[in-house]
Amino acid sequence: MKGIKITYWIFTILISALFAMSVQMYLSGSPKVVEGFKMLGYPDYLRYILATAKIIGVLILLIPAFPRLKEWAYAGFFIDIVGAFWSHMVMQGIGAATGVILPAVLLAVSYITFRRLQAGGVKLA
Numbered sequence: 001m002k003g004i005k006i007t008y009w010i011f012t013i014l015i016s017a018l019f020a021m022s023v024q025m026y027l028s029g030s031p032k033v034v035e036g037f038k039m040l041g042y043p044d045y046l047r048y049i050l051a052t053a054k055i056i057g058v059l060i061l062l063i064p065a066f067p068r069l070k071e072w073a074y075a076g077f078f079i080d081i082v083g084a085f086w087s088h089m090v091m092q093g094i095g096a097a098t099g100v101i102l103p104a105v106l107l108a109v110s111y112i113t114f115r116r117l118q119a120g121g122v123k124l125a
Contacts, residue, residue, distance in 0.1 A: 001122050008113035008124070015106040016058045019077065023058070026051040040087055054080070061110070064124035074111045081107065 025033050026047040037047060057073040060066055081104050089097035117124065
C-alpha cells in the first residue's frame with residue numbers, strides 16, 4: 001500500500017499543479033485564453049467561474065480529508081477535461097485536442113489510486 005500511496009500523492013500533486021496553472025492563466029487574463037473563449041463564443045465571466053471551481057477542487061484534492069468532496073472534485077475535473085477536449089477540437093482540430101491526454105491520464109491515475117487507498121482503509125495523511 002505504501003507504493004500506491006506514493007503514486008497517489010505524486011499524481012495528485014501533478015494534476016493539482018496543472019489545474020492551478022490553468023487558474024493562474026484564467027485569472028491573469030492570458031491573451032491566449034481570452035481569445036480562445038471569444039472564438040468559442042463563451043462569455044468572459046466563465047473564466048472566473050471555472051477558475052473558482054478549479055481552485056476549490058485543487059484545495060480539496062490536496063487536503064488529506066474530505067473523501068466525499070474529493071469524489072466531487074474528481075468528477076468536476078473530469079467534466080472540465082471533456083469540455084477542454086471538445087473546445088480544443090472545435091477550435092483547432094484533433095491535434096490540439098490531444099493536449100488533454102496528459103491531464104486525463106494524471107487525473108485517472110490519481111483517482112484510481114485514491115479509490116484503492118479508500119478500499120484498503122488507508123489514510124491519505
